[in-house]
Amino acid sequence: MAIARPIRLLGAVAILAVLLVFYRISHSTPSLVPSSSGGDTHKLTDGMKRDPLLDPTGEPEGILWRAEDNDYAPDSTESARINATLLSLVRNEELGELVKTMRDLERTWNHKFNYPWTFLNDQPFTEEFKRKTQEATKAKCYYEQIPAEHWEAPEWIDDELVKESNKILEEQGIQYSGKSSYHKMCRWNSGMFYKHPALANTRYYWRVEPKVQFFCNVDYDVFRYMQDHNKTYGFTINLFDAPESLPSLWPETERFIAEHPEYVAENNMMEWLVDDKLRPEHNKKANGYSTCHFWSNFEIGDMDFFRSERYEAYFNYLDRAGGFFYERWGDAPVHSVALGLFEDASKVHWFRDIGYRHIPYFNCPNSPKCSGCTPGKFYEGASWLSKEDCRPNYFKYVGTH
Ligand SMILES: Nc1nc2c(ncn2[C@@H]2O[C@H](COP(=O)(O)OP(=O)(O)O)[C@@H](O)[C@H]2O)c(=O)[nH]1
Numbered sequence: 080m081a082i083a084r085p086i087r088l089l090g091a092v093a094i095l096a097v098l099l100v101f102y103r104i105s106h107s108t109p110s111l112v113p114s115s116s117g118g119d120t121h122k123l124t125d126g127m128k129r130d131p132l133l134d135p136t137g138e139p140e141g142i143l144w145r146a147e148d149n150d151y152a153p154d155s156t157e158s159a160r161i162n163a164t165l166l167s168l169v170r171n172e173e174l175g176e177l178v179k180t181m182r183d184l185e186r187t188w189n190h191k192f193n194y195p196w197t198f199l200n201d202q203p204f205t206e207e208f209k210r211k212t213q214e215a216t217k218a219k220c221y222y223e224q225i226p227a228e229h230w231e232a233p234e235w236i237d238d239e240l241v242k243e244s245n246k247i248l249e250e251q252g253i254q255y256s257g258k259s260s261y262h263k264m265c266r267w268n269s270g271m272f273y274k275h276p277a278l279a280n281t282r283y284y285w286r287v288e289p290k291v292q293f294f295c296n297v298d299y300d301v302f303r304y305m306q307d308h309n310k311t312y313g314f315t316i317n318l319f320d321a322p323e324s325l326p327s328l329w330p331e332t333e334r335f336i337a338e339h340p341e342y343v344a345e346n347n348m349m350e351w352l353v354d355d356k357l358r359p360e361h362n363k364k365a366n367g368y369s370t371c372h373f374w375s376n377f378e379i380g381d382m383d384f385f386r387s388e389r390y391e392a393y394f395n396y397l398d399r400a401g402g403f404f405y406e407r408w409g410d411a412p413v414h415s416v417a418l419g420l421f422e423d424a425s426k427v428h429w430f431r432d433i434g435y436r437h438i439p440y441f442n443c444p445n446s447p448k449c450s451g452c453t454p455g456k457f458y459e460g461a462s463w464l465s466k467e468d469c470r471p472n473y474f475k476y477v478g479t480h
């Protein structure tokens with residue numbers, strides 16, 4: 080039986096429509112990208128169909144300063160080094176772990192550039208600490224004690240209220256919430272480190288913690304890179320935070336920006352800060368904050384940002400609100416919210432080429448310059464850790480620069 084021409088046409092259109100739907104579905108579904116690590120899989124969502132670290136990674140574009148072409152000798156008075164330091168807040172007891180980390184960073188980067196190390200501590204450093212750290216580098220080492228007025232809780236913090244509120248945080252399983260030194264450390268890293276008198280003439284810093292690892296040879300002066308490309312802040316890992324540790328951070332921030340709308344940058348990263356799609360419960364518990372942040376155990380930054388009027392006003396506002404002690408605000412979300420609101424998004428840089436690990440997360444690029452980590456592997460441990468990756472949001476709203 081012959082089929083009428085209009086019916087045939089309709090049939091063809093229907094088949095085409097079905098094919099189109101199939102095509103759209105197969106191309107928009109987030110893919111499962113194997114992280115090639117012991118069967119771990121890393122589910123990537125919207126904004127990150129494939130982990131960019133699986134693709135070959137080279138050096139950043141533009142002019143790069145190299146040790147072969149310039150004077151980076153440790154004692155040179157004419158050296159090409161800029162005003163910058165490796166910076167580590169550390170306890171005497173962490174000496175062994177710190178020296179291992181120093182060896183990593185010296186081997187992969189600093190033996191070429193010889194930037195000084197500055198060690199900071201709320202206690203005096205021991206002679207053994209000074210000797211063993213200096214033995215790990217040709218560069219100059221400085222050992223500085225933190226003034227008590229920078230470290231201790233401000234006088235308006237109520238000790239009884241701290242005890243009560245920390246008990247509640249501990250019941251909620253918030254790590255370190257009962258440890259007063261941890262709260263002090265987070266506050267100091269938020270609003271004090273760049274005020275240390277020994278750093279008064281230093282502009283750029285690379286924060287280094289004991290126990291972290293570095294995997295890739297970096298053959299250019301990263302501080303010069305920051306300066307030449309007008310960057311304020313560089314990160315490697317981008318994470319969600321525990322919302323229970325900071326329920327009032329975002330409400331306080333909103334009050335602050337209502338008072339000071341002039342501080343908010345035009346090209347800001349607000350969408351990354353307020354996303355409620357990827358982890359709606361996080362946003363809800365954090366009262367409007369996605370909890371996404373740059374993981375601040377690694378940072379390469381320009382202290383002039385933290386010394387600016389807008390950051391200083393923001394930190395003082397937060398400090399008065401008391402959340403460093405009554406809650407457990409970390410310096411990572413505080414730095415990140417400030418950068419996300421008050422800095423131009425183009426001034427933040429993802430150092431994708433710096434292979435890095437702070438347990439349990441990695442930034443491991445696919446590059447012949449790297450060894451000892453697995454490209455694209457984001458975490459090691461329980462599979463729920465994969466959910467803590469906020470890079471899909473960052474790439475979606477801010478970009479992969
Ligand atoms: N001097 C000193 N350093 C501290 C203290 N608490 C933490 N730190 C340092 O602060 C950084 C962060 O602490 P860490 O224990 O690694 O915290 P985590 O990374 O959040 O688990 C590390 O460099 C520690 O060495 C402290 O009470 N005194």
Ligand SMILES: [Mg+2]
Nearest residue numbers: 288289376437
């Ligand atoms: Mg740490």
